[in-house]
Amino acid sequence: MIEQRMSLAALCLALTLGLALAVPQGRLLGGEDAKMAEFPYVASLRLNKAHVCQASIISEMQMLTAGHCVSDVGAKPVEAKQLTARVGSINQFAGGDLVDICEVVIHASYGNFLHDLAIITLCEPLTFGEKINKIALPAPIEEGEVEEVPTNGTPVYVAGWGEQTDGTSNYKLQKANFNTLGKGPCELDAGYGYDSTLCLARAEKQGVCRGDDGAAVVDDDNVIQGVVSFFWGDCGTKYPDVSTRIVHYLAWIEANKK
Structure with missing residues (x-):
């Protein structure tokens, strides 16, 4: 009876470990989910409708991102019409608003990841609230x-x-x-x-x-x-x-x- 209980306990432990290993382990960025409206300045920057980078809202009309995220060749940006941004959501696939981008400017000295900065200008101004706002x-x-x-x-x-x-x-x-x-x-x-x-x-x-x-x-x-x-x-x-x-x-x- 004792042996049966030990075997059952071992089996349960093995199943538990197996289930744990089957689930994606760890979050490389850190370790916890963000809460809704905790980071209202965060936007998902999307190239041809797919998430490629983050951007940060700095005004109703503009965002900051890394230059290499929007670079075609060096400081020449990709066409703005290829880009959109999802704002007001912690889900990169849904929620919030998808906004169009009309202009991209990469720092003129960008190269080899130095001066890796770009400004994105939206086609229409954002409406600020709890879920969408700027970072100082x-x-x-x-x-x-x-x-x-x-x-x-x-x-x-x-x-x-x-x-x-x-x-x-x-x-x-x-x-x-x-x-x-x-x-x-x-x-x-x-x-x-x-x-x-x-x-x-x-x-x-x-x-x-x-x-x-x-x-x-x-x-x-x-x-x-x-x-x-x-x-x-x-x-x-x-x-x-x-x-x-x-x-x-x-x-x-x-x-x-x-």
Whole structure:
């Protein structure tokens, strides 16, 4: 009888483990679902109707994303008519509104993932509310201020629909925590320390992945400090993820304001 109970317990354990292994394990971006209206500035950027990147609403008419997300060749963008954006939904496949895009401007110096930033102009203005709203831009750097803003070790957050550890993409928006890595430490860890980039530290087997490109890197004050640019090798390596540091591009953003 005891042996039968042990066998039954072992069988139940095996079935439980088998079911657990059958379900997609882990979320590479972080580990938890975003709540409705938690990130009202997040948009799913779609090329020919398929999600390719994130974009972040900065005004009723404009969004920020990574330059490589909308690049045809170098700083020449794809045709705007190929792009749409889903706003107001945490489901990348449904809900919210699909909006048309009329203009795309990539930073003129974009190349090799430096200056990896683009501004998207919508065809019609958004109506802001609980589920659709803008993210604040950082304040300009004052003369004499430390240029490395945010400073090393600042807690930041990213939300996106990128791939998980099993290679699939979650339909629901995911969120994760990071810490910024200063220019010096990032140069030491990855050989990529630039004033215009913002590196993100996290544990191995976590971090951004394909489809998270263009996502906002946001601090505790709900200010966008970076735009996700790239990761080294496969997702979740020991190397930090890299984003574009927004404070260095405020004049360019202002010059292209609509």
